[in-house]
Amino acid sequence: MCAKRPRTPPTSTPINTNINAVLFSLAVCLGILFTIAPYLAPCFVDFLLLPTTTTTLLLHRASVSVCSYRVASAIPFARRFCSNSKLQFSSRAGSRTMASGGAYARERRVAELAVQRAAVLTRAVYSSRVKGTVTKSDASPVTIADFGAQALVFSALDKSFPSDNIIGEEDSADLRENNDLSSLVWDAVSTALSASPGHESDLGSVTGQGQMLEFIDKGGHTDSATGRVWALDPVDGTKGFLRGGQYAIALALLVDGVVQVGVLGCPNLPGLNEGEEGVLLSAIRGQGTVVKPLSGDLDAAEPRKTTMNAITVASEGGFCEGVESGHSAHDVQARIAGKLGITKAPVQLDSQAKYASIALGRGEIYLRLPTKMTYEEKIWDHAAGSLVVGEAGGVVADMYGRPLDFTVGRTLRENKGVIAMPRQIAEEVKKAVLDVAVEHYGPPPPKSSL
Ligand SMILES: Nc1ncnc2c1ncn2[C@@H]1O[C@H](COP(=O)(O)OS(=O)(=O)O)[C@@H](OP(=O)(O)O)[C@H]1O
Numbered sequence: 001m002c003a004k005r006p007r008t009p010p011t012s013t014p015i016n017t018n019i020n021a022v023l024f025s026l027a028v029c030l031g032i033l034f035t036i037a038p039y040l041a042p043c044f045v046d047f048l049l050l051p052t053t054t055t056t057l058l059l060h061r062a063s064v065s066v067c068s069y070r071v072a073s074a075i076p077f078a079r080r081f082c083s084n085s086k087l088q089f090s091s092r093a094g095s096r097t098m099a100s101g102g103a104y105a106r107e108r109r110v111a112e113l114a115v116q117r118a119a120v121l122t123r124a125v126y127s128s129r130v131k132g133t134v135t136k137s138d139a140s141p142v143t144i145a146d147f148g149a150q151a152l153v154f155s156a157l158d159k160s161f162p163s164d165n166i167i168g169e170e171d172s173a174d175l176r177e178n179n180d181l182s183s184l185v186w187d188a189v190s191t192a193l194s195a196s197p198g199h200e201s202d203l204g205s206v207t208g209q210g211q212m213l214e215f216i217d218k219g220g221h222t223d224s225a226t227g228r229v230w231a232l233d234p235v236d237g238t239k240g241f242l243r244g245g246q247y248a249i250a251l252a253l254l255v256d257g258v259v260q261v262g263v264l265g266c267p268n269l270p271g272l273n274e275g276e277e278g279v280l281l282s283a284i285r286g287q288g289t290v291v292k293p294l295s296g297d298l299d300a301a302e303p304r305k306t307t308m309n310a311i312t313v314a315s316e317g318g319f320c321e322g323v324e325s326g327h328s329a330h331d332v333q334a335r336i337a338g339k340l341g342i343t344k345a346p347v348q349l350d351s352q353a354k355y356a357s358i359a360l361g362r363g364e365i366y367l368r369l370p371t372k373m374t375y376e377e378k379i380w381d382h383a384a385g386s387l388v389v390g391e392a393g394g395v396v397a398d399m400y401g402r403p404l405d406f407t408v409g410r411t412l413r414e415n416k417g418v419i420a421m422p423r424q425i426a427e428e429v430k431k432a433v434l435d436v437a438v439e440h441y442g443p444p445p446p447k448s449s450l
């Protein structure tokens with residue numbers, strides 16, 4: 001159980017923003033200096049020795065054009081440098097909200113409220129007789145809860161951040177073909193709206209079935225690398241949801257391909273107090289991870305800071321994995337655990353509740369090794385969870401030890417498998433996973449040419 005000392009999360013101040021701006025400028029200058037030096041040198045020497053020859057003029061011109069290309073490439077270099085070093089920077093002026101409580105405080109608050117409102121709907125759908133399950137083209141199930149939760153969260157994003165882009169797991173095609181199912185989703189949405197009134201100025205509303213379908217279709221964005229992009233999995237672990245197991249409502253904000261805010265609502269995880277059910281975890285890059293009860297007044301709830309168990313050898317820990325044997329390779333995961341000397345049996349949980357659990361210190365390692373090398377993990381299955389774990393003192397990587405690359409669209413096609421663990425044992429776990437992965441799947445595939 002996680003019973004950490006309540007603590008207010010650290011906040012960013014305008015001073016931090018200025019420091020970030022100065023550091024960013026420094027990174028640009030450094031990028032320019034390092035990248036153009038080799039090209040300026042011959043130009044300078046030639047200028048001294050043969051100032052009037054045609055060769056010098058041509059060399060000079062070539063150097064200048066290479067320099068301008070290099071100067072241009074120094075900007076993305078600096079941006080990446082700043083993102084990697086956890087300095088929050090966004091290319092779009094005014095795109096980061098500095099509300100009371102620091103950078104991205106407003107985004108976090110709206111995301112938390114939206115996830116909470118969606119959880120009212122998913123819980124109601126679970127308790128009702130009809131789940132309206134349909135099977136998608138990839139053979140995975142989708143229910144009234146998935147569609148309804150997506151409509152509610154997108155209504156909130158549309159109200160609070162109307163110019164942001166959205167990547168969402170679902171679309172309304174099945175509903176437009178099946179009016180009975182669409183009506184059931186609308187019933188669930190309107191019931192959830194009346195059951196959780198308030199916050200309309202932040203969360204908006206859904207005025208009818210037509211608008212609901214329009215909201216559901218707002219998640220078709222494909223470019224995850226540019227500007228502000230929200231990624232939503234309205235019901236992650238739909239199979240878990242249907243069998244009364246774990247599921248999560250997972251919402252993240254990416255800015256220029258870097259996850260800056262992550263929120264996980266886990267309605268069926270044990271709560272923070274005896275007899276309570278449901279937790280709401282949230283993280284802002286550079287500000288740690290906090291947890292609140294999923295129910296109740298979120299503005300009044302004191303956020304508790306949570307950190308992973310700081311074990312120093314992997315054999316002291318336990319690992320969690322997915323329930324479905326088709327989603328991750330249980331046999332390969334067992335081999336890795338054996339190599340690490342882990343003796344505890346794995347804990348099987350559906351959804352990003354796995355990320356939530358280890359961020360709460362209710363487990364240490366998450367292993368997700370592929371059953372098929374052709375499978376591309378989805379951005380909405382990892383964006384929120386990876387930040388929640390990263391900010392709780394963890395490291396998230398793929399099975400070859402590479403950081404997750406959220407810049408390549410709706411999937412993580414440059415990564416294979418996912419692992420997460422406390423940073424103290426990251427190198428040990430990464431090495432064991434890499435050895436087994438190379439043996440079982442072969443060396444890492446080259447970067448895609450797309
Ligand atoms: N073949 C394969 N490999 C890996 N992952 C897959 C695969 N097929 C589906 N999915 C995605 O798995 C998401 C659910 O992940 P879980 O961690 O809940 O899986 S598990 O059931 O606990 O094993 C699930 O998310 P939801 O559809 O939101 O439930 C899928 O996006």
Ligand SMILES: [Mg+2]
Pocket residue numbers: 233235236237380381
């Ligand atoms: Mg999912």
